[in-house]
Amino acid sequence: MIELRDVTQHYGVRPVVRSVSLRIERGELAVILGPNGMGKSTLLGVMAGVLSPQHGSVVIDGLVRKRDPEEELAIRRRCVYLPDSLWMPEQLTGREYLLAVGRLYDVDAERVMEHADQLLDLFDLKEKGESPISGYSTGQKKKVGLCGALITEAPILLLDEPFSGGLDPAGLLTLKKVFQHHARRKNLTIVMTSPVPELVEEIATRIVILKDGSILAQGSLDDLQRLTQCRGSLGDVLERLIFPETTRKLAEYFQEFPR
Numbered sequence: 001m002i003e004l005r006d007v008t009q010h011y012g013v014r015p016v017v018r019s020v021s022l023r024i025e026r027g028e029l030a031v032i033l034g035p036n037g038m039g040k041s042t043l044l045g046v047m048a049g050v051l052s053p054q055h056g057s058v059v060i061d062g063l064v065r066k067r068d069p070e071e072e073l074a075i076r077r078r079c080v081y082l083p084d085s086l087w088m089p090e091q092l093t094g095r096e097y098l099l100a101v102g103r104l105y106d107v108d109a110e111r112v113m114e115h116a117d118q119l120l121d122l123f124d125l126k127e128k129g130e131s132p133i134s135g136y137s138t139g140q141k142k143k144v145g146l147c148g149a150l151i152t153e154a155p156i157l158l159l160d161e162p163f164s165g166g167l168d169p170a171g172l173l174t175l176k177k178v179f180q181h182h183a184r185r186k187n188l189t190i191v192m193t194s195p196v197p198e199l200v201e202e203i204a205t206r207i208v209i210l211k212d213g214s215i216l217a218q219g220s221l222d223d224l225q226r227l228t229q230c231r232g233s234l235g236d237v238l239e240r241l242i243f244p245e246t247t248r249k250l251a252e253y254f255q256e257f258p259r
């Protein structure tokens with residue numbers, strides 16, 4: 001369980017996250033949506049403990065972030081954060097990197113080796129996984145980073161724009177199915193950001209829409225459709241919530257000039 005209690009985060013004097021309260025239950029696949037610059041990555045960074053909020057608190061499975069060193073260490077064992085741009089030791093092979101991450105999280109050595117091979121094969125990196133990361137494409141590096149998050153077997157994943165970074169169509173499909181499986185079958189809690197609703201519409205069980213650092217709306221797609229009286233796609237719902245005036249003007253224009 002992840003709970004944010006009245007969290008505010010500033011950059012200098014500018015508030016980026018404003019009095020956000022949010023609760024995400026175990027096994028949910030939550031997506032934080034909104035245009036660029038609305039505070040999505042900052043909010044995820046606060047959840048991950050990368051940023052310390054000026055006000056409010058973050059609670060992970062009953063433990064409060066930044067309150068006590070032992071509590072914080074326990075949270076970090078349970079919670080994996082993957083930023084949009086991840087530094088990796090490029091002299092290692094992809095397989096060596098995954099084995100090192102697994103050891104860091106105290107996953108059984110034999111299990112890590114087996115899981116690493118399965119993940120590399122799943123993401124079409126079986127051969128590439130034996131060569132140094134320095135020779136990987138942007139999309140291949142993204143895949144290895146995501147495999148590293150999965151191999152930890154941590155119960156909570158915090159992922160900043162996991163579908164960006166040059167993933168090919170096969171990689172996008174694989175990632176969606178893996179996320180769905182882990183949330184449903186393994187009760188994994190996954191929180192991710194995305195600026196593109198179409199990529200996450202079919203997998204999100206909770207959608208959190210940010211505007212100017214505040215939560216504009218949250219709930220399932222059905223909840224948001226009822227709120228906006230829109231039975232369209234998540235993209236349509238997002239347009240009504242974030243750009244209501246533009247949506248109204250377009251509707252009037254199309255009504256007056258249907259052809």
